[in-house]
Amino acid sequence: MSRSTEPHRRVGRPPVTSRAQILTAARGLIDEVGWEKLTIRRLASEIGVGATTLYHHVRDKEELLFLLIYEYAEQIPHPELPSEPRERIITAAVALHDGLAAWPWAAEVLTTDGFIARLGDSFLWLVETILAGAVSAGCPPEQSVQIFRSIWYYTAGEIVVRAHTRHRKMNEQDPTHLNAYFGNADGPLRHPHLAAIADRWATLAGQDTFAQGLRAFVDGLLVQSLTKKTSGAPNSESN
Amino acid sequence: MSRSTEPHRRVGRPPVTSRAQILTAARGLIDEVGWEKLTIRRLASEIGVGATTLYHHVRDKEELLFLLIYEYAEQIPHPELPSEPRERIITAAVALHDGLAAWPWAAEVLTTDGFIARLGDSFLWLVETILAGAVSAGCPPEQSVQIFRSIWYYTAGEIVVRAHTRHRKMNEQDPTHLNAYFGNADGPLRHPHLAAIADRWATLAGQDTFAQGLRAFVDGLLVQSLTKKTSGAPNSESN
DNA sequence: CGAAATTTCGGAACGCGTTCTGAAATTAGC
DNA sequence: GCTAATTTCAGAACGCGTTCCGAAATTTCG
Numbered sequence: 001m002s003r004s005t006e007p008h009r010r011v012g013r014p015p016v017t018s019r020a021q022i023l024t025a026a027r028g029l030i031d032e033v034g035w036e037k038l039t040i041r042r043l044a045s046e047i048g049v050g051a052t053t054l055y056h057h058v059r060d061k062e063e064l065l066f067l068l069i070y071e072y073a074e075q076i077p078h079p080e081l082p083s084e085p086r087e088r089i090i091t092a093a094v095a096l097h098d099g100l101a102a103w104p105w106a107a108e109v110l111t112t113d114g115f116i117a118r119l120g121d122s123f124l125w126l127v128e129t130i131l132a133g134a135v136s137a138g139c140p141p142e143q144s145v146q147i148f149r150s151i152w153y154y155t156a157g158e159i160v161v162r163a164h165t166r167h168r169k170m171n172e173q174d175p176t177h178l179n180a181y182f183g184n185a186d187g188p189l190r191h192p193h194l195a196a197i198a199d200r201w202a203t204l205a206g207q208d209t210f211a212q213g214l215r216a217f218v219d220g221l222l223v224q225s226l227t228k229k230t231s232g233a234p235n236s237e238s239n
Numbered sequence: 240m241s242r243s244t245e246p247h248r249r250v251g252r253p254p255v256t257s258r259a260q261i262l263t264a265a266r267g268l269i270d271e272v273g274w275e276k277l278t279i280r281r282l283a284s285e286i287g288v289g290a291t292t293l294y295h296h297v298r299d300k301e302e303l304l305f306l307l308i309y310e311y312a313e314q315i316p317h318p319e320l321p322s323e324p325r326e327r328i329i330t331a332a333v334a335l336h337d338g339l340a341a342w343p344w345a346a347e348v349l350t351t352d353g354f355i356a357r358l359g360d361s362f363l364w365l366v367e368t369i370l371a372g373a374v375s376a377g378c379p380p381e382q383s384v385q386i387f388r389s390i391w392y393y394t395a396g397e398i399v400v401r402a403h404t405r406h407r408k409m410n411e412q413d414p415t416h417l418n419a420y421f422g423n424a425d426g427p428l429r430h431p432h433l434a435a436i437a438d439r440w441a442t443l444a445g446q447d448t449f450a451q452g453l454r455a456f457v458d459g460l461l462v463q464s465l466t467k468k469t470s471g472a473p474n475s476e477s478n
Numbered sequence: 479c480g481a482a483a484t485t486t487c488g489g490a491a492c493g494c495g496t497t498c499t500g501a502a503a504t505t506a507g508c
Numbered sequence: 509g510c511t512a513a514t515t516t517c518a519g520a521a522c523g524c525g526t527t528c529c530g531a532a533a534t535t536t537c538g
Binding site: 114135150152209 | 389404
C-alpha cells in the first residue's frame with residue numbers, strides 16, 4: 001500500500017527502540033561480558049528501556065539468540081565447491097558445522113523446533129548443496145533428505161556435546177574426571193576395553209574428529225543409498 | 240569404619256527425607272503431571288519439606304534428572320548380541336539410543352559435561368560393547384574411541400533434535416510450517432532441490448531413520464578405520 | 479480543540495532454580 | 509543436666525525469563 005510515496009507516520013505511541021538496536025546492543029554486550037551473562041534485563045538497561053519492552057520487538061530470548069546467528073550467518077561467504085558430489089557434500093556440511101560452532105551460544109538454539117527451516121539463505125544454500133550433492137551422486141530426492149537429516153543429527157550432536165563439555169586442560173591431575181568414573185572397582189573386569197583406554201579417553205575426546213567422522217558418514221550413506229537404490233521392500237531390519 | 244556392627248546413631252539433626260524418597264517422589268510426580276511440570280518447589284511440597292531442603296540431598300535439578308535416568312538404566316536388560324562385530328556395534332548403539340530416548344527429559348541431561356562417564360554399569364556395558372566391536376573388527380583402541388564418539392554425536396544429536404521437535408500432526412494445514420520458510424519468493428530459483436522436496440519435508444522428517452543412518456555410519460567408520468589402518472601420517476585434510 | 483483510536487512502554491508480579499543464613503534437632507562431653 | 513559440637517531444615521532473598529495490564533504518547537476523526 002502506502003510505501004515510500006507516503007511517509008505516513010504510523011499511528012500510536014512511537015517506538016523508543018527497534019529490533020535492530022536490540023540486536024546491536026546484544027552483540028556489544030556479548031563482546032563485553034560474554035554470552036552467558038547476556039540477560040534480558042541487562043540488555044534492556046543497557047539500551048535504557050524497560051525489560052519488558054524488549055518483548056515487543058523479539059518474541060523471547062531464544063529468538064534473540066537465533067536472530068544474532070541469523071544475521072551473522074548471512075555474511076558468511078559461500079565456500080568454493082569441489083567438483084565431486086561427495087566432496088561437495090562434505091564441504092557444505094563442514095561449512096555448516098563451522099559456521100554454527102563459531103558462536104558458543106549456537107548450541108542453545110540449534111535444536112529448537114524448526115531451526116533448519118528458519119535458517120537464512122546463506123545456510124539454506126548449504127542445505128541445498130548437500131541435497132544437490134546427494135542427488136548428483138545418484139540418490140533419489142527422498143533419500144537425499146534422509147541423508148541430510150543424518151548429517152544434521154551428527155553435526156548438531158557434535159556441536160551441542162562439545163559446547164557442554166568443559167574445556168578444562170586435559171591435565172590428568174583432576175581425579176574427579178573420567179578415570180574416577182571409568183576406573184571404578186571392578187571396571188577392568190566388566191569393561192576391559194574401556195578400562196584399557198580410560199586414561200587416554202580425555203585426550204582422545206579432546207580431539208576434533210568432526211570432519212573425519214563426517215567423511216566416514218557420507219561414504220556410508222552414499223554407499224547405502226546407491227546399493228539398495230529405491231528398493232520399496234524394507235530390509236530385514238526393524239526400520 | 241563403624242558399619243553394621245554398631246548402629247551408631249549419627250550426630251546432628253536427623254534428616255527428614257532422603258535421596259531415595261526424593262527420587263521416588265520425582266518419579267511419581269512425573270507420572271502424574273509430566274516431566275515439564277516437575278519443579279523443585281513442587282517436588283518439595285509434594286514430599287512435605289522446604290524447597291531448599293532438596294539441595295542437601297541432590298546437587299541440582301540436573302543431577303536429579305540424571306539420577307532418574309541412571310536408576311532406570313540399571314534395570315534395562317542387556318540385549319542379546321549378534322556374533323558379527325559390526326552388528327554388535329549397531330545392536331549396542333541402538334540399545335543406547337532407545338534406552339535414552341525412552342525418557343523425554345533425557346535430552347535435558349544428555350549433553351551435560353561428562354554424561355557418558357557418569358553412566359552406570361548398564362550403559363557403560365553398551366559403550367564397552369561398541370569399543371569391543373570396533374576392536375574385534377580390527378580397529379586400534381584409539382580409533383575405536385573415536386568411532387564411539389562419532390556414534391555418540393549422532394545418537395545424542397538425534398535424540399536432542401527430535402526431543403525439541405514438536406510432534407504436531409503433519410497436516411499440511413499449518414501454513415507457518417516448513418513450506419512457509421522453504422517456499423519463499425525465489426526459493427525455487429535459489430534452492431531448487433529444497434523447493435522440490437519442501438512439501439514432503441515434514442513427512443520425511445517425521446520418519447525414524449536412526450537405525451538406518453547408524454548402519455551407514457558404522458559401515459563408513461569401519462571402512463575408513465580399516466582402510467588407512469593406523470597411518471601415522473595425517474591425510475591431506477585439515478584435521 | 480477535544481475525544482477516540484491506536485500503538486508502545488514499563489512497573490508489578492509470577493514461578494523458576496539456586497544461595498545464604500540462622501534456627502532447629504540431635505549426640506557427645508563435662 | 510547443661511553446654512558444645514554437629515548436622516539438617518527451611519524461610520528469605522536473588523536474578524532469571526516471562527506475562528499482565530494500566531499508563532503514556534502519538535495520529536485520526538469530529
